[in-house]
Structure formats: structure tokens, C-alpha cells
Amino acid sequence: MWNYSFVVPSALMMITLLGFYVRRPRLPVRMNRTYVELLIIELSVLASDIISTRADELYTLFSPATLYVANTLFFVLFLVRILWFYRFMTQMLHLSAREHPLFTMLSMLPFVVAQIICITSFATGAVFSIGESGYVSGPLYPLVSVIYFVYIILSWGLLFANRAGLRTHDFATGFFYNLALFVGTVTRVSMPKLLVMDTFCMVAIAIIYLGILNPDLYLSEHGDCFNMRGLRLVLSEPSHNRDYGLLGLALQNYNHERSILGGRQMDGVVALVINYLKKTFPNMMVFYLHSGRFVIMGYSSANWKRIQATIHDRFTKVWQRKDTNLRLSVAFVYADATSELDTAERIIDNLVIALDNAKRTDATDALDDLAGPLTTKQVDQQVNILRALRSAIDGNKVEVFFQPLIDANTRKLVGAEALARIRDDAGQLVPAGTFIPIAEASGSINELGGQVLQKTCEFIRAYDLEGMGVRWVNLNLSPIQCLQQDLAKQFEDVLSKNGVPSSMIRLEITERSMLDYSLLQRQIGELETDGFKFVMDDYGSGYSNLVRIKRYPFVNIKLDMEIVWDYFHERDVLLPTIVRGFREMGLSITAEGIESEEMAQAITDIGVDYLQGFYFSKPLPPEEFVSRYASAQ
Ligand code: C2E
Ligand code: MG
Ligand code: MG
Numbered sequence: 001m002w003n004y005s006f007v008v009p010s011a012l013m014m015i016t017l018l019g020f021y022v023r024r025p026r027l028p029v030r031m032n033r034t035y036v037e038l039l040i041i042e043l044s045v046l047a048s049d050i051i052s053t054r055a056d057e058l059y060t061l062f063s064p065a066t067l068y069v070a071n072t073l074f075f076v077l078f079l080v081r082i083l084w085f086y087r088f089m090t091q092m093l094h095l096s097a098r099e100h101p102l103f104t105m106l107s108m109l110p111f112v113v114a115q116i117i118c119i120t121s122f123a124t125g126a127v128f129s130i131g132e133s134g135y136v137s138g139p140l141y142p143l144v145s146v147i148y149f150v151y152i153i154l155s156w157g158l159l160f161a162n163r164a165g166l167r168t169h170d171f172a173t174g175f176f177y178n179l180a181l182f183v184g185t186v187t188r189v190s191m192p193k194l195l196v197m198d199t200f201c202m203v204a205i206a207i208i209y210l211g212i213l214n215p216d217l218y219l220s221e222h223g224d225c226f227n228m229r230g231l232r233l234v235l236s237e238p239s240h241n242r243d244y245g246l247l248g249l250a251l252q253n254y255n256h257e258r259s260i261l262g263g264r265q266m267d268g269v270v271a272l273v274i275n276y277l278k279k280t281f282p283n284m285m286v287f288y289l290h291s292g293r294f295v296i297m298g299y300s301s302a303n304w305k306r307i308q309a310t311i312h313d314r315f316t317k318v319w320q321r322k323d324t325n326l327r328l329s330v331a332f333v334y335a336d337a338t339s340e341l342d343t344a345e346r347i348i349d350n351l352v353i354a355l356d357n358a359k360r361t362d363a364t365d366a367l368d369d370l371a372g373p374l375t376t377k378q379v380d381q382q383v384n385i386l387r388a389l390r391s392a393i394d395g396n397k398v399e400v401f402f403q404p405l406i407d408a409n410t411r412k413l414v415g416a417e418a419l420a421r422i423r424d425d426a427g428q429l430v431p432a433g434t435f436i437p438i439a440e441a442s443g444s445i446n447e448l449g450g451q452v453l454q455k456t457c458e459f460i461r462a463y464d465l466e467g468m469g470v471r472w473v474n475l476n477l478s479p480i481q482c483l484q485q486d487l488a489k490q491f492e493d494v495l496s497k498n499g500v501p502s503s504m505i506r507l508e509i510t511e512r513s514m515l516d517y518s519l520l521q522r523q524i525g526e527l528e529t530d531g532f533k534f535v536m537d538d539y540g541s542g543y544s545n546l547v548r549i550k551r552y553p554f555v556n557i558k559l560d561m562e563i564v565w566d567y568f569h570e571r572d573v574l575l576p577t578i579v580r581g582f583r584e585m586g587l588s589i590t591a592e593g594i595e596s597e598e599m600a601q602a603i604t605d606i607g608v609d610y611l612q613g614f615y616f617s618k619p620l621p622p623e624e625f626v627s628r629y630a631s632a633q
Helices: 007-023 030-057 064-092 101-119 143-161 168-190 197-213 228-235 254-261 263-280 304-314 344-360 376-394 432-442 445-462 487-498 511-529 546-551 561-569 574-584 597-605 622-632
Strands: 128-131 134-137 244-251 285-288 293-299 319-321 324-326 330-336 399-407 413-423 472-476 505-510 533-539 554-559 588-591
Touching: 007 030, 007 197, 030 064, 030 197, 064 101, 064 128, 064 134, 064 143, 064 168, 064 197, 101 143, 143 168, 168 197, 228 285, 228 293, 228 344, 244 254, 244 263, 244 304, 244 344, 254 263, 263 285, 263 293, 263 304, 263 319, 293 344, 304 330, 330 344, 344 376, 344 432, 376 413, 376 432, 376 445, 399 445, 399 622, 413 432, 413 445, 432 445, 445 472, 445 487, 472 533, 487 511, 505 511, 505 554, 511 533, 554 561, 554 574, 561 574, 561 597, 574 588
Parallel strands: 413 472, 472 505, 505 533, 533 554, 554 588
Antiparallel strands: 128 134, 244 293, 244 330, 285 293, 319 324, 399 413
């Protein structure tokens, strides 16, 4: 007598799971399609198992032909099921049949042979036959279980072979769902009358759901859209399945707005944008990648310019949330994901870097600025810098070079500016202008700034700088660093650990950072109490606002090299007037970018106090700086 007690609960569980699964948003990836097919196959196996077993019990009521059909159908579906579990494994490992045609064909062979043997059993009696007393197992009946073992072992083999690229969690899920199948098959072989195999398959299906396909893993917590992991999964599909275009949107000044509005309010705004994008482009997929970065994905042939224009238009209007009306500005980046050379990682890295760059520049109004597909070269450069940056920071290998500051009248050394340097794979120096924006965008500027501060302190302590005439060292402070609440304390700790007085360090702040003045003012207030002095860097390069400059405790203004060069090429009254004004306010002035004696002279004549530039020296490694100026005094 057959025991059905496991079958009905299993069927109910399956239907429940299917109901949950189809109601949630799913990514258009092979794994998801295979999973739905697997659920349907599993239900069909269950149904045909019950039907054929029942028919075999009541064999007198049915013709032999009917019994043959019912049993053959069961065996066919039974074999299809293990093949689908195996397919799922290959897809989870991102293996594609196109890339491995021979392996794919060979791995199909056991399945095809077993199917032929099953289907021809009505003539050969190999797997089963219908005799006088109904259903009888044939000599090759164990084959159906053997096929299960074959594909389970094959799955495990692939899993172990591809272990390197897998996260532990995915590896464990792959291992355990096959273990459930393995135990199920062993039980089936040892207790053939107990219809328990389906229950084990159910367990395998549930493991897959919980471990890999759970929609919550791929959904952003902001509204019902997908997250970075979801994007990575879609882009990991074989490239011939990936005819996608990606339009990235970055909310400009996201961090700034967030610090003003507060996290919860900002999350609400993000949800508004997500909803708008989903409603306006129902046929596209929307992803949210943290920090004000959105991605819309659709076919590469879509009219992306129009889509961008529509969104751009929407951003000219306000976003209303509760009682607040907000205006947001947005920058766009386009990338296409069709190239076979690009891996998911690379596409995402590029997109994120480009978005973060776009976030900082004001590309909002320039519709024509829609960046074309990123070229491989641009991409490589950015990714290489990012890699060099990570390795320099992780290995404490950020270098600090020093550029002399010269007294304009005596032409003697009075100070130095510390400038960060990293090296690329080939050991070549990368100038700060290239990697600082990337460090700011990726958030690593804080660690980088920490290393620069520490190494500058070591430099100050190690040499007799005062003997060389150095009265202070200028350090650049990024606006992002100023977002750290405990900045002043961090600085104080490093200085006291190294025994360096804060009067030896002057902090350079650019005009750009002053946009965020409420927070900055507080930070500067604390640092000033600790004894630090402040320098306004790159004056004249951005949004000059004299009222704001007055509000900060600057002791020195550095004129940006652009306005210095401009004056040198076309003398007018503007720069001398500005210099006079600052001097009257009690500030000293430094001119950057001095490249010749004539420039040095012309700039000295208008009353600038200090000079910096290649004419005197390029930024130098500490030892070179010291050997040059120790002897010069
Ligand atoms: P900055 O603070 O205005 O630094 C001066 C930049 O001008 C340096 O570029 C320097 O090498 C370059 N320079 C100096 N004299 C001349 C000259 O005569 N002619 C020309 N053409 N260029 C000259 P660098 O080192 O590439 O730094 C670029 C910017 O990166 C810096 O501009 C500063 O804003 C930022 N930076 C550098 N180091 C750090 C750091 O440790 N932290 C932070 N937050 N920013 C840094
Ligand atoms: Mg500077
Ligand atoms: Mg400067």
C-alpha cells in the first residue's frame, strides 16, 4: 500500500509558495524564469504521481494503454524536474550554454538517454511494464534515481569549481538545496512505498527561495524598486541577453540636502522620485543605488533622449512632501550594457563613478550633455584610479608631497602646502587633481585625509622645519571631511599623539565647500578653538561671495592660478583692487601658479605676500624638500 500522507501537505505548500512568489516584483533574469518553471513542473510531478499511483492501485478499472500513458508521463516529468534543478544551478553560477556548448551537450546526455529508455518502456519493459497484475518495475527502474544522483553530483561539482566567484551565502544555498535532493533520492531508494521525494524537492525549492530568490534581497527599502544587488544580478546575465540601456540620475548636493533635511525626510523624497519614475516609465525597471542615485533600465533602442528630457522637465517643478515643497536638481549619465566585454561589476563601477562625478558638476541644464556610452578607455582610467586609491588607502601608502610657500619680498621659504599623491599599478604618481574628486565621491576622502594629516605630522616632527624657515604647513580640507561630526576631535587626537602644535597647521578650504556653510561654520569654530588657522583656497575659481568670506576666520587668501595668470596676461585694476581689499581686512594673500620670474615680480608688485608655483618648486617628497631647503638657508 502506498503512503500518501506527505503528498497533500507538500502540494499545499507548493501552491502557497507559488502564490507568494508570483505576486512580488521579479527581475527579468533566467533564474527567475527557471524557478517559476520549476514550481510548475513540481506541481505537475505531484499531480501525476498521485494519478499514476492511484491508477496503479486500481489497475483493474483502466486499460493497459491508460496505465502506460499515466506512468510514462510521471517518469518523464520526474526526470525533467531534476534537469530543471540542475539548470537552476548553471544559471546561478552564470554559466551560459553559448560559452560552453560541448559541456552543455555532454551534460544533457544522461537526461536524453534516460528519457528515451522511459518513453520506450511500453515496448521494452525496461523501466516498468503493465502485466496481468498491473504495474511492475523493470530491470532499469533504478535508472530514474541514478539520474538524480548524476545531476546532484554534477551540480555540486560545478558549485565547487566556481566557488571563488560566489558569496558564501549563495554557495551554501546551492549546496543545501542539492543536499535536500540527495537525501530525498536516498530515502526514495530505501523506502520506495513512502511518497516522500516530493517533500524533499519542496524543501529544495524553499531553500532556493529563501537563500537566493527572496525578493527582499533585491528590493530597495525605499519604495518598491530594485537595489544595487538587483542591478548586478540583471547585468550578470549572459551578454547576448543583455540588450539594455541604463540611464542614471543623481540628485545633486544629496549629502548636503540630507544633512539639512534629515534622513527620514530625504528618504521620503527618494521614495517620491522612485514612484514618479515607476509611474512614468511603466515598462522600464527602476533601481535605487543609495545616496541619491537612481538607474532606469530599458532596451538600448529606447528613445533615451526623450526619457531624459521628460525627467528633466519634471525636475524643474517642485516635489511636494507633507507641507514641504522641495526643488531638486538632477544630473544624468547614460551607459549601455550591450558590450560583451563589460562585466556587471565594470558596468556598475563606471555608472556609479560617472554618477558621482555628475552629482558634483552642474550638468542639469545642459541637455546636450547627455554623456554617450562611456568609452572603455574612460572607464578603465576611472576604475584604475579607484583601484589605486583603494590599494593606497588600505595599505597606508598615501604619499604626501610638499610644495614651498615663498615670502614674496624676501624670497625665502615661509611654509609648505601638503599635497596627497598615490601611485598607479605601474608605480607612476597620480596627481591629486585626478583622484581627489573620486575619493570624495567614493567616501574614502576621510581615510585619505587622515593619512595625509598623520604623515604631515610625522614630517613636521622628523625635521627641523623651523630652522628652514617653515612657520606652518598648509593642509587641504575637503568639504566631505567637514561632514564628520567629530572632525575637530580627530584632528586634535592626531596632533597630540604626534606632539605637533596646532599652530603649525593651516587648513585650506575651497570656496566650493563654503556652500554648506551652517555645518562648516560649526566645524571651523571648533577647530579654531583648538588653535588651527584657516586659509581660503582657490579664490576666484568659483562662487566668490565676499560676505561669506567675512564670516569665516581666515588669515590668508590664496588666489587661484586662473586669476593670477589672467592678470599676468592682461593687467587690469581688478586683481590689485581685490588684493588691496583683502589686505585692508587684515588678511595676507598667497598667489598660486607662479611659473616665471616675471609673474613673481608682477604679482609681488600688487601687494601679494606669498608665492607658490613651479617657478620655485614643484611639490616634492619630504626628503627632497628637506635636502633642498636645509642647505638653502
Ligand atoms: P590646490 O590646493 O589648489 O593645490 C595646488 C595645485 O596646483 C597642486 O595640484 C599643485 O601641484 C598645482 N600647482 C602648484 N604650482 C603650480 C604651477 O606653478 N603651475 C601649475 N600648473 N600647477 C601648479 P595637485 O597636487 O594636483 O592638487 C590638486 C588639488 O587637489 C589641490 O588643489 C587640492 O584642492 C586637492 N588636494 C591635494 N591634496 C589634497 C589632500 O590631501 N586632501 C584634500 N582634501 N585635497 C587635496
Ligand atoms: Mg590647496
Ligand atoms: Mg589652490
